[in-house]
Amino acid sequence: MEASDRVLLIAVDDSEDSQKAFMWAVDNLYREGDQIHLVHVVPRLAFAAQYGVPPVDFVPAAENSSYESAVQRAEQFIIDRFVRALPVTIKSPVVHIIKSEVDTESVGHVLCKKADELDAIGIVMASHNKGRMAEFFLGSVTQYCTHHSKRPIIIVPTPNSSSSSSKGGGGGVSKGAIRNREQQQCQQQQQQQRRRRSSTPFA
């Protein structure tokens, strides 16, 4: 088999969901010879969140040290969560830590631009950045990329935390009772569906 020369771009942050997206790409998308690029965008508001100051415009000089520490933190979690988890057979990923000038939404813009620059076959990302409590349907970065990217986006879902709603609308990684309940709901929905549908239902 010919070695491929594709570029896989994986958007990463310091979360388990992001790690899940990464592992999905490694397990399911990666082919021998692919070059993996990990991209982490540090939004300017991160500085504000870290240091407890209101997110107003900073004097640029004051930001330097906080930016440096944000980059160092990013390097550390990227090594811990991603580079270490990579099988040895896969060549080292290229890591990009990019500072974004404005707020969260342009993280998506930076990702899309980077994907174009690298001619990636797609951008892999978790569905949520801040978790389902903060962003209900879809994380803002993922939302942006889904609408604006010219390249394929692969959205790896974030499983629900333990605080799932009674409708069971959640990402089932859980086993046992919760899965059974969801299956029952699925079956009920399917039965309703079949009554309305005229075509042969699939098995």
Next chain:
Amino acid sequence: MSEGAANSHRNILLTVDESPSSDKVFEYTVKNLYRQGDVVHILHVIAPSRRLVVTPDMGLEGVIEDDEETKRKVEEHAQEFIRERFEKRLETLRIPYQVDIVRGCVDNDSIGALVCRRAEGIDAVAVVMAKHSRGTIKEFFIGSVTNYACHHCKQPVLVLHCD
């Protein structure tokens, strides 16, 4: 990662319609996602009828049911285009596949739910879909289906942009 992934093949779910974007969905899957032994599942949803009643804000209010003859013709037409555009290629490439043609319901969301359930049912490694930036009446169903799937699907969704 998932139990049983080591020994069995993967299932890839593709949602297709008659637009050219489905060719892109197909080609991308075969070129970039497919691995030897994977099974490709083609899912096509037929509009509930050819005559739709829409509200002023382009919401779907209802359908005027087609007669049986028309329904049959629509289904045959669907089978035909799927055969022409996808099945032949799959056979040439010797890719195992399965085709599901489902008559959609009035409610957009339940088509999305249908896709998500199917994905879960086959434990799809990914659901490959196209997103159009401009919705037209013809693509009325599929556009918002992609949206729904991105929000709700428990399996990874791969969105291709086609204009």
